[in-house]
Amino acid sequence: MITYHPETNVLEAARQRISYIFDNFERIIVSISGGKDSTVLAHLALVEAHKRGRKIGLFYLDEEVVYQATIEQVEYLMSLYPENTMRYWFQIEFNLTNSVSLTDGQVHCWDPAKKPLWMHKRSKNNILAAPWSHKTVIADKNKGFGYYDVITNFEMNMPNTAHLVGLRAVESPNRFRAVTRNPGFKDIMWSTKAPCGGVSFYPLYDWNYMDIWKYIGDNNIRYHRYYDFCALKGIHPAQMRVSSLTHEKAYKSIASLPEFEPETYEKLLKRIKGVSFAQETAKNKKMFLAQKLPKGHKSWREYRDFLMQTYPDKSKLPIFERRFRHHLDNEFVARQQCRQLVLNDYENDLPVKNTEDPIIQKINFWRDVL
Amino acid sequence: MKIDIPCQRIQMVPRDKIQANNYNPNHVPKDKMELLKQSIIDNGFCFPIVTIWSEEDGKYIIIDGFHRYTMCQPEWLDIDPVPVVVLKHDISQRMAATIQFNKARGVHELDGDADIVRSLVKQGMSDADICQHLGIDAETELRYKQLTGIVELFRKVNYSVSWSSDGDERDGGESV
Numbered sequence: 001m002i003t004y005h006p007e008t009n010v011l012e013a014a015r016q017r018i019s020y021i022f023d024n025f026e027r028i029i030v031s032i033s034g035g036k037d038s039t040v041l042a043h044l045a046l047v048e049a050h051k052r053g054r055k056i057g058l059f060y061l062d063e064e065v066v067y068q069a070t071i072e073q074v075e076y077l078m079s080l081y082p083e084n085t086m087r088y089w090f091q092i093e094f095n096l097t098n099s100v101s102l103t104d105g106q107v108h109c110w111d112p113a114k115k116p117l118w119m120h121k122r123s124k125n126n127i128l129a130a131p132w133s134h135k136t137v138i139a140d141k142n143k144g145f146g147y148y149d150v151i152t153n154f155e156m157n158m159p160n161t162a163h164l165v166g167l168r169a170v171e172s173p174n175r176f177r178a179v180t181r182n183p184g185f186k187d188i189m190w191s192t193k194a195p196c197g198g199v200s201f202y203p204l205y206d207w208n209y210m211d212i213w214k215y216i217g218d219n220n221i222r223y224h225r226y227y228d229f230c231a232l233k234g235i236h237p238a239q240m241r242v243s244s245l246t247h248e249k250a251y252k253s254i255a256s257l258p259e260f261e262p263e264t265y266e267k268l269l270k271r272i273k274g275v276s277f278a279q280e281t282a283k284n285k286k287m288f289l290a291q292k293l294p295k296g297h298k299s300w301r302e303y304r305d306f307l308m309q310t311y312p313d314k315s316k317l318p319i320f321e322r323r324f325r326h327h328l329d330n331e332f333v334a335r336q337q338c339r340q341l342v343l344n345d346y347e348n349d350l351p352v353k354n355t356e357d358p359i360i361q362k363i364n365f366w367r368d369v370l
Numbered sequence: 371m372k373i374d375i376p377c378q379r380i381q382m383v384p385r386d387k388i389q390a391n392n393y394n395p396n397h398v399p400k401d402k403m404e405l406l407k408q409s410i411i412d413n414g415f416c417f418p419i420v421t422i423w424s425e426e427d428g429k430y431i432i433i434d435g436f437h438r439y440t441m442c443q444p445e446w447l448d449i450d451p452v453p454v455v456v457l458k459h460d461i462s463q464r465m466a467a468t469i470q471f472n473k474a475r476g477v478h479e480l481d482g483d484a485d486i487v488r489s490l491v492k493q494g495m496s497d498a499d500i501c502q503h504l505g506i507d508a509e510t511e512l513r514y515k516q517l518t519g520i521v522e523l524f525r526k527v528n529y530s531v532s533w534s535s536d537g538d539e540r541d542g543g544e545s546v
Contacts, residue, residue, distance in 0.1 A: 004533045013532035181537055189537050206533050213524035223521065231520040232480055232513050240520075258477040 010207045011215065017190070017203040018048050018164075024185075025162035025199075029057035029088065032077055034070035034224055035242045037166035040215050041204055042077050045164055049084040059088040059163075061150055062126070063096055064109035064119050065246045065271060068264050069225040071120055076222045089126040090154070095144045096246045099288075099343040100254065101274030102312050106144070107246055117271045119264070132157035142319070143347050152195065159196040167202045168212075176205060209237050229260050246272070248349040255282035290339035300334035307341040319346045332357035380418050382451040385443075388419065389429040390436055393465060396472045398437045405505025410441055412503060418453040420471065422464060430454055433464050434471035487514035 005013070021028060030045050032038040042058055049056045060074045078087055096107045108114075110122065122128060130136060134156060138149050155163065169176035184191035185199040192200045204212075216223050230240040233256070243253050245268065254275060257265040269275050278288070285292040297303040304324075311317050320341065327333050336352040343350065398406070419435035432439055442449040459467060490500050501511050 001536050002533050003536070004531050006531050008532045009529035010532045011529045177535075180535065183537070189535050206530075208530055210524050210527045211529050213521055214527050214529060217521040217525040227520050229480060231523075232484065234513065237520065237523070259480050262477075262479055 010204075010211050013206065014044055014203045015048070017201070018044055020188075021162045021164070021201055021203070022048055022052060022054070025160070027057070027158065027161040028054075028164065029059050029086075029158065029161055030164040031059045031166070032074060033060070033166075033242070034066075034073040035166070036209075036212050036216065036223055036227060037168060037171075037204060037207075039073065039077060039221060039223055040207075040212050041164055041166040043080070043215075043219065043221055044203070046077075046081045046084055050081050053084075055084055055086050057086040057088045059154065060090065061147065061154075062089060062091045062109075063147070063244065063246060064091070065096065065107055065244075065268065066119065067224075067226060067242070067245070068120065068261055070242065073222065073224045087125060088154075089123075090150065091122050091126045091128055092130055092150065093145075094150050095146050096244075097143075097248055097345075097347055097349060098246055098250075098272050098274070099248045099345065099349075100251055100278035101272065102344050104273045105313070105316060105344045105346055107272050114271070117267070119267050119271055140347075155198050156195045158198060161194070161198045163194055163198060163200045165200050165202055166204055168207050169205045170208050176202075180205075209240075213237070226260065229256075248343055248345060248347075251278040251282040251288045251343075254278045288339075288342055290335060290342055300331045300338055301329070304334045304337045304341065307338060311341065313344075316344075316346045323348065323352075327352060327354050328356065330357045330360070332359070376420075376455040376457060377418065380453050380455055383430060383454050385450040385452050387429055388421065388439060388452060388454065389424075389427060389431055390439070391431050391433065391464070391468065394432075394436055394468055394472075396436070396468075401505060401507070403437065403440070406437055407441060407446060408503060408505060410438075410447060415449065415453060418455045420467070421454045421456055422459050423456050430456065431464075433457065433459065433467050484514040487511060491515065 008016075028045065028049075030038070030042045032042050045056055058078055060078075062071075062074075074089065078085060078089065091110055093108060093110045093112075096109055098104055098107045110118070110128075130153065132153055134153075136145065136149070136153055137156065138145050139152070140146070155161070167176065180189050180192065180202075182192075183189050184193040185201070188201070190202045190205045194200050215221075224242050226242050227240055231237075244250055245253055245257070245264075254265075254268070255278075257268065258279065265275075265279070281287040286294045293300060293303060297306065308317070308320065311320070320337075324337055327337065333352060333354055336350075339345075340348075340350065340352065415438070417435065417438065419430075419439050420433045421430035422433060423429075424431045439452065441447050442452050457464075457467070487500060487504070490504075491497075495503075497508065497511060500506070501508055504511075506514075
């Protein structure tokens with residue numbers, strides 16, 4: 001059950017929550033992304049650290065293939081209260097999904113062989129090699145050492161630590177309820193367990209986007225320029241998101257990149273394959289969205305078979321064949337299979353909903369009724 | 371490499387001797403047509419229509435410049451005769467050329483456009499004139515003029531009320 005507390009606004013509540021974490025944990029690390037929520041969270045935590053004369057960690061996992069504005073924002077946060085900040089800026093090699101290329105399904109970020117093409121610079125102040133001594137844990141052998149593996153291994157290396165995360169419930173109520181069903185620390189519902197005695201806390205869970213912007217405005221904090229770009233473009237503030245340039249929905253951010261950061265777009269063209277095509281077709285319903293059947297194909301099933309036959313990477317093809325063998329044979333499923341094929345989603349980041357075609361079900365229902 | 375310069379050989383030909391091609395995928399939306407019209411009024415007809423001569427049809431077939439050609443029609447600016455250059459391309463060269471002409475162009479950086487609008491405002495150009503000559507509507511112009519950024523929109527709101535959950539999902543889920 002949800003209980004409202006009219007006597008306490010979200011800012012006072014978040015300050016109390018952060019103070020509670022400082023009382024209970026010696027080691028505190030805030031995960032930052034360059035986005036607005038983690039910017040606010042890092043600022044609140046840094047102010048508390050400053051007040052108490054303590055040091056906290058700021059953890060940023062640098063995917064290399066990111067907006068220049070993200071790097072600037074992270075650098076800003078790292079330098080806000082240097083005497084209270086431990087810099088956990090990771091620039092280590094790992095694998096990212098590249099959904100816009102059929103031949104290069106993954107980007108190996110910070111690949112030494114690609115050094116002349118790196119999207120931005122590596123710095124000696126940052127962490128450039130895996131700092132842990134335990135054997136590296138990898139969740140999915142198909143994907144290799146990926147984004148979440150870095151986080152898991154980092155957390156394993158930081159026992160009894162409070163990890164602060166800027167997750168907000170209004171953003172994704174389902175996810176919030178899913179993660180907070182069991183408290184991760186004492187009776188704190190806005191926390192979950194992390195590896196090795198660590199706990200993840202979500203002190204901003206009840207904030208909405210207006211609270212975020214008010215805090216940024218009131219405290220004169222710098223924020224990612226992409227939000228102003230979105231505002232100019234007329235995107236609703238609740239929909240604004242600084243998202244990745246490489247994961248399975250990256251084609252959406254690539255669409256506006258030449259306009260937002262032309263230089264980053266130029267670098268991206270050289271760094272990963274498939275960018276130019278994605279930029280031109282990102283908003284086309286026939287392409288990555290797979291919402292409309294391209295002309296020349298009579299059905300999604302036929303289009304899927306065509307995509308399978310012409311799929312260029314023979315080593316990855318069996319992954320799709322094995323997966324699709326277990327699926328139902330209908331248009332609803334086939335459309336989703338097409339989407340996986342055009343996004344080269346052998347990692348299964350956007351799983352196929354394997355059910356009867358809801359349209360056919362509806363037709364059958366009305367046939368029975370009438 | 372020796373580059374040919376066809377724009378030195380402009381011919382004035384009757385409007386009805388020019389014909390569209392049947393493969394051009396380029397579509398220019400209405401607001402951009404109005405901008406093209408304004409551009410021709412403000413700057414004159416600077417770019418000839420690129421064509422080939424088709425013996426079979428007895429016409430000049432357009433490779434590039436269909437929308438400029440549309441501007442020559444009576445319902446737009448009524449220009450006759452029309453300046454053209456004539457290339458000697460076969461069909462595959464023509465198709466490639468059409469794509470090259472359509473796509474080899476830049477994207478405006480949003481900030482750059484906004485800077486131009488703000489600079490025109492400073493130079494004393496009226497809102498209506500800016501809209502007309504840049505081919506933008508009043509709302510777009512307003513957005514360009516908004517210098518303040520997103521943060522100004524929420525400065526005056528109050529922080530919302532905090533809440534807590536006891537982890538029981540059976541009710542209250544909707545109020546999140």
